[in-house]
Amino acid sequence: MVPFVKAHACGNDFLVIEEHLAQRRHADLARKLCARNTSVGADGIEFLERKSNGELFLRLFNADGSEAELSGNGTRCVAAWLAKNEGRNEVALGTHGGVRTCRVVEAKDPLYLIESGMGIPRVMQRTIEVPGVGNVAGAMVNVGNPHFVIFVDSEDFSTHGLAWQQLGARISTSPLFPHGTNVEFVRVLAKDEIAFRIYERGCGPTTSSGTGTCASSAASMALRGVERELTAVAEGGSQRTVWPTAEAEMRLTGPAEIICIGEVVGL
Numbered sequence: 001m002v003p004f005v006k007a008h009a010c011g012n013d014f015l016v017i018e019e020h021l022a023q024r025r026h027a028d029l030a031r032k033l034c035a036r037n038t039s040v041g042a043d044g045i046e047f048l049e050r051k052s053n054g055e056l057f058l059r060l061f062n063a064d065g066s067e068a069e070l071s072g073n074g075t076r077c078v079a080a081w082l083a084k085n086e087g088r089n090e091v092a093l094g095t096h097g098g099v100r101t102c103r104v105v106e107a108k109d110p111l112y113l114i115e116s117g118m119g120i121p122r123v124m125q126r127t128i129e130v131p132g133v134g135n136v137a138g139a140m141v142n143v144g145n146p147h148f149v150i151f152v153d154s155e156d157f158s159t160h161g162l163a164w165q166q167l168g169a170r171i172s173t174s175p176l177f178p179h180g181t182n183v184e185f186v187r188v189l190a191k192d193e194i195a196f197r198i199y200e201r202g203c204g205p206t207t208s209s210g211t212g213t214c215a216s217s218a219a220s221m222a223l224r225g226v227e228r229e230l231t232a233v234a235e236g237g238s239q240r241t242v243w244p245t246a247e248a249e250m251r252l253t254g255p256a257e258i259i260c261i262g263e264v265v266g267l
């Protein structure tokens, strides 16, 4: 039996499992346990390692079994669990994308509002050629993991004659990105507000993404002149980003809610 915690951040859902239980089955566990109809269901699994020196480290596996550098929402879900279960209101969580510090701003158990330091975003304007579609202008943004951000005008986020889900799927797995990429479709709504849709590497469309929120915000701030404190609205809810200067760390504030604690049988 594998004990797990399930949590979500604006509908982007994760299982949290202690690393020592994985026994090198990380990818297999992710594919099995994230399946929506035959198992618990989630967008990914955060494996939580507790090192002998007290440090905490997260390995994130997407629903398809691929390993990603980190998740902003997943990291926040782990921070919410550590707040609920161990009373830790501030934690530093190591990831393959860098250390992320999370601080509980408001606790209404099982719902936590958490602010995370998300590192320094890197934004690079780029036009890519998508076979059968043509040139697609956007920005490659690294926030510890890779994103391609496309600005759109349409209310349904379609662009280049395709629904965002279709174009997202094509770009996410394009050979232009040998390690794959997350893809965001962004509409600037106001000087301090954007709306966006997310096609996630390794799991497809999701209702929210923490790193996607940061990537979309960073691209909008760097390339569209929006304010450096803004609200980013996704299908699953809003998050706030603050990025004072290009060399400063971006801070992300959003909710994370513990859904259930359980055990998976038959493994």
Ligand SMILES: N[C@@H](CCC[C@H](N)C(=O)O)C(=O)O
Residues within 6 Å of the ligand: 012, 044, 062, 067, 068, 069, 070, 071, 072, 073, 074, 145, 146, 182, 200, 201, 202, 203, 206, 208, 209, 210, 211, 212
């Ligand atoms: N939903 C996450 C991002 C998860 C990782 C992503 N799928 C990847 O492969 O980089 C978030 O909240 O950041």
